[in-house]
Every structure is written in C-alpha cells, then in structure tokens.
Amino acid sequence: MRDKSSATAAGAITLGALGVLAFSMSLPATRVAVQQLDPWFVAFGRAVGAAVLAAAYLRFSRAPRPTRVQWRRLTIVALGVVAGFPLFTSLALTSQTSAHGAVVIALLPATTAVLAVLRAGERPPPLFWIASGSGLVAVLTFLVVSGTVRGGVTVTDLYLLTAVGLCGLGYAEGGVLARELGGARTICWALIVALPVTVPLTLAAAVAERPQAGPGGWAAFGYLTVVSMFLGFFAWYAGLARGGIARVGQIQLVQPVLTLLWSALLLGENVGLASVGAALIVLVFVVLTQRSRANPREALPQGPGTPPRQAPPRQPRVTPREAPPRQSRVNQREVPARRSGAGAPEESSVDTVRAESR
Numbered sequence: 538m539r540d541k542s543s544a545t546a547a548g549a550i551t552l553g554a555l556g557v558l559a560f561s562m563s564l565p566a567t568r569v570a571v572q573q574l575d576p577w578f579v580a581f582g583r584a585v586g587a588a589v590l591a592a593a594y595l596r597f598s599r600a601p602r603p604t605r606v607q608w609r610r611l612t613i614v615a616l617g618v619v620a621g622f623p624l625f626t627s628l629a630l631t632s633q634t635s636a637h638g639a640v641v642i643a644l645l646p647a648t649t650a651v652l653a654v655l656r657a658g659e660r661p662p663p664l665f666w667i668a669s670g671s672g673l674v675a676v677l678t679f680l681v682v683s684g685t686v687r688g689g690v691t692v693t694d695l696y697l698l699t700a701v702g703l704c705g706l707g708y709a710e711g712g713v714l715a716r717e718l719g720g721a722r723t724i725c726w727a728l729i730v731a732l733p734v735t736v737p738l739t740l741a742a743a744v745a746e747r748p749q750a751g752p753g754g755w756a757a758f759g760y761l762t763v764v765s766m767f768l769g770f771f772a773w774y775a776g777l778a779r780g781g782i783a784r785v786g787q788i789q790l791v792q793p794v795l796t797l798l799w800s801a802l803l804l805g806e807n808v809g810l811a812s813v814g815a816a817l818i819v820l821v822f823v824v825l826t827q828r829s830r831a832n833p834r835e836a837l838p839q840g841p842g843t844p845p846r847q848a849p850p851r852q853p854r855v856t857p858r859e860a861p862p863r864q865s866r867v868n869q870r871e872v873p874a875r876r877s878g879a880g881a882p883e884e885s886s887v888d889t890v891r892a893e894s895r
Contacts, residue, residue, distance in 0.1 A: 548780075549781075553776030553777070553785035553786075555769075555772040556769050556774075557792050557795070559764050559768065563765040564626065564635035565635045565796065565803055566758075567623075567630050567635070567757070568634065568635040568638075568804060569754060569804070570627075570757040570761060571631045574754055574758060575746045577627070577741075578746070578748055579758060580626075581620070581742065582739045582742070583623065583761040583765070584619050585732070585735050585739050587728050587763070587766040587767040588728040590767050591729060592725075598721075603726055607714065607717065614707050615727040615728070615730050615731040616703065617705070618724075618770070621700065621704065622707065623766070624700075625700035626638065626700045628693075628696050629694075629696035633697075634800065635799075636807075638697055640793065640812055640815050640816050641676055642697070642701060642792070642793055642796065643672075643676070643816050643820060644698075644701050645789055647672050648701050649705040650782075652705045652708075652709035653709040653712070671822045672822035676698075679811065679815035707727075712777030712782040713782070720772070720773065720776070723770075723774050724774060793820070794816065794820075
C-alpha cells in the first residue's frame with residue numbers, strides 16, 4: 538500500500554515538473570512573438586489554435602460533456618489561464634523583458650496556494666499570511682528600486698501582477714476540477730468554453746493589423762499554442778489532481794529561475810544581480826508559505842469522473858459502559874448447577890466413594 542502511494546506521489550511530481558518546464562518558456566516565447574505580432578493576436582490567437590487541438594482530442598477520446606455546474610467552473614478556469622494570463626503578459630512584454638517578468642511571476646506559487654486555501658476552505662496559521670504578504674512586498678520593492686522601473690510601479694508591472702492573480706485563480710480552480718474531469722479534459726473544455734470570446738478578438742486583431750512575422754516569431758507563436766496553452770496543461774493539471782494542489786504547487790518554485798535562464802541563453806537578456814536576488818527572496822517567502830500549511834483539509838486526489846470526496850460525518854460521542862462486577866470463583870462454579878435446574882450442586886463420583894468408605 539505504501540509502495541503504491543509512493544508511486545502515485547512520484548508520478549504526480551513528475552507530471553508537475555513537466556508542466557513547469559513547459560511553462561518556464563512561456564515568457565521568453567511571448568517576448569519574441571509580441572516583437573513581431575500584435576499582442577492581442579498573440580494572446581487570443583494561440584487560444585483559438587489550441588482550441589482546435591482540444592476539439593480533436595475531445596472527439597477522439599469521446600469525452601462526455603461537463604455538467605452545468607462544471608461548465609460554470611470551467612468559465613473560471615478559462616478566465617484565468619486561457620484569457621487573463623496570456624493577454625496581460627502579452628501586453629506587458631511588448632515593452633518589458635521576460636527576465637523582469639520572471640521576477641513578478643515568482644509570486645505565482647504563493648498566489649496559487651492562497652487561492653487554493655480559499656477554494657478548499659482551509660484555515661492556515663498566521664505564518665502563512667505573513668509569508669505571502671512579505672513576498673508581495675519584496676516584489677513591489679524590486680519593481681520600484683530596480684533599474685528598469687523608475688518613479689514607481691508602471692502600467693506594465695500592473696499587467697504582470699494582474700496576470701499572476703488570474704493565473705493563480707485558473708490553477709487553483711482547474712486543479713480541483715481536474716479531479717473530476719481529468720487534467721487533459723479540463724484544459725480542453727476550458728479552451729472550448731472560451732471560443733465565443735477568443736475567436737472574435739483574434740479576428741479583430743488580425744483585421745486591425747495583418748499578422749506578419751519571421752520564422753522566429755511564428756516558431757514562438759507555435760510554442761505558445763501547442764505547448765504553453767495545450768500540452769503543458771495536460772501534465773500540470775494531471776499532477777495537481779493526483780498529488781494535490783499544495784504539494785505539486787511547490788514545483789512552481791523553480792519556474793522563475795528557469796525563465797531567467799532561458800531569457801539569458803535564448804534572448805541574450807541581461808539578468809542582473811538585482812533580478813536574481815529579488816527572485817531568491819521571493820522564493821524564500823514562497824517556501825515559508827508552503828511549509829506553513831499545517832494539517833490542510835485538502836480533498837484527496839481522485840480519478841476523473843469521480844465527484845470530490847467529502848469528509849465523513851462526525852460520529853456522536855458514546856459514553857463507555859461500566860464493566861459488570863467480576864464474579865468470584867465460587868459463584869462461577871455455582872452457575873452451571875443453577876442452570877441445570879438442581880437445587881444444589883451435584884456431588885462428583887470421587888466424593889461419593891469417599892463418603893461410602895467412611
């Protein structure tokens with residue numbers, strides 16, 4: 538039993554790591570794409586392309602339709618990860634580097650944990666909220682004192698913070714919903730439910746500015762469509778559903794570091810000591826946030842199609858009955874005789890022989 542539980546946990550961590558690895562390239566790819574394509578087209582065009590793949594997957598797998606309640610919850614997922622995060626990161630990275638964005642995105646694990654706490658109705662200790670608030674203060678301090686931000690927080694920074702909040706909401710809600718639908722079907726149905734919004738906005742952006750880009754720009758757009766918006770969520774939501782949002786969510790701690798690495802290697806961006814230091818400080822507070830989750834009342838991981846488990850009803854307290862008085866040996870010997878119906882205990886054959894000899 539323990540080996541099976543360990544194997545399940547290892548599989549969940551592996552799936553979560555694959556999802557984080559896929560998402561760590563999202564900001565550098567977005568930075569490349571928005572330099573050649575309209576940011577609105579990049580944000581919603583990749584969602585439309587991923588929705589085409591999602592429709593093919595759902596048809597091939599013959600996935601059942603979600604319930605009415607699940608449709609409403611899928612709308613929240615779509616708001617966070619299909620529309621909100623892609624739009625606001627695309628707008629931000631038109632004038633900001635992906636290395637700068639990686640530091641702000643470092644708040645995503647803490648945001649996901651906070652929203653998971655609210656979603657699951659947990660009551661974490663005060664250290665949880667202190668660490669979460671300290672991480673936010675560290676990020677805002679970096680935005681003010683860094684060389685790229687002068688005079689205070691800019692609109693670009695507000696875009697990034699909004700993207701973090703919406704993405705955390707989509708992660709938390711999608712992680713819970715994936716326990717019922719499965720990781721792949723959760724993102725696929727979220728992409729489908731967003732089509733009435735993503736298709737008109739994509740067409741409007743294409744009409745306003747004809748999409749023209751070089752091979753690098755289209756390659757980045759293709760990565761965002763196939764990996765960041767589609768395949769990455771297959772692994773990520775499956776990991777959250779199997780291993781729990783709190784445990785697997787800790788893997789996001791390495792995402793800002795990987796993003797800084799890709800920004801330096803692929804884009805040649807200058808990753809200064811201030812960016813690295815701010816990222817490390819935020820990671821420390823995020824670790825405290827995760828470790829302070831004492832005794833979380835988190836739903837147990839389940840397979841797709843199974844409704845969330847509920848805690849068993851509390852049994853009423855039963856007062857233990859008093860033990861009957863212990864019978865003496867004499868009384869215990871008299872019991873068989875009384876049950877036999879004789880008025881007095883019968884003498885044994887040995888006692889009879891002794892009486893006759895006398």
